[in-house]
Amino acid sequence: MIHRFETIDSTNTYLKQLAEGGAPAGTAVIAQSQTGGRGRLGRSFHSPSGSGIYLSYLLRPNCDPSELMHLTCAVAVAMCDAVEAATGLHPGIKWTNDLVHGKRKLGGILTELGFENGKVSYAVLGIGINCTQKAEDFPPEIQGIATSLAAVTGKPVNKAALEAEMLQALKTMDETLFHKEAILERYRKSCITLNQQICVVRGDESSYGTALDVDSEGALVVRFEDGTVRAVSSGEVSVRGMYGYL
Ligand code: BTN
DSSP, rough: EEEEEHHHHHEHHHHHHHTTTOOOOEEEEEEEEEESOOOOOGOOOOOTTEEEEEEEEEEEEOOOOGGTTTHHHHHHHHHHHHHHHHHSOOOOEETTTTTEEEEEEEEEEEEEEEEEETTEEEEEEEEEOOOOGGGGGSSSGGTBBHHHHHHHHSSOOOHHHHHHHHHHHHHHHHHHTHHHHHHHHHHHHHBBTTEEEEEETTTTTTEEEEEEEEETTOOOOETTTTSOOOEEEEEEEETSSSTTTO
16 A cells, blocks of 8 residues: 655654554555655755655565665665666665765665564665756755756656656565575675775764675675775765765
8 A cells, every 4th residue: 555645754754653553565655745854874865845756665574683684785776776667777876775876866765674572573665766856956965965867867757657666666676585695786786885985984983995895784895994804784884086075
């Protein structure tokens, strides 16, 4: 079932409530605008009316959390497929959850899990894609970072077609979620972070290095300046030359 709203605070927050109330896998929430759209690391996601697709989709994996480390990667691959099917553009993926074109962000993914008896009782997959904005439509603080599908392709975006492709791609992803290595191989091919100089920020601490690989759990394998090679699975990873990191 699809729950549609003109305006909502956050489609993820609403779908989490539906999930707690027993909604089945495949339930979706779609809004024309969000007043409190949320991103990773407590950030907000700018969600103005009619300009983007703001969609959340429910999974009921009922598995151990350790089996879902690659979930956000799987959603990113599925969303690249959906965007390509609807617009002809294959976005890049900035590890871990940003859809990008060139140096700019087209959209993002926020995955949130619920647990029961140690198992994942639900996963809410939230996706926001900028569709129709012109550069000047974005707030000043993200003008140098964000872009939209229309700005990149130079063509109008059929939002209904994109939404249908996204829902179909999420359903297929759910059915094939545990074909982990095939998913990650596709993720690596689209991941623009690989072979780039990066900065990992955790709390007050910044560490610099080169992104080498995405491992079998979806973590980013980094060679740090001190020569150590470690997998990074959380925190903010900035790519040199993108989003204001020079
Ligand atoms: C990010 O950029 O860090 C992730 C952004 C995710 C935004 C989407 S829009 C639909 C869903 N509802 C939310 O509040 N967030 C996600």
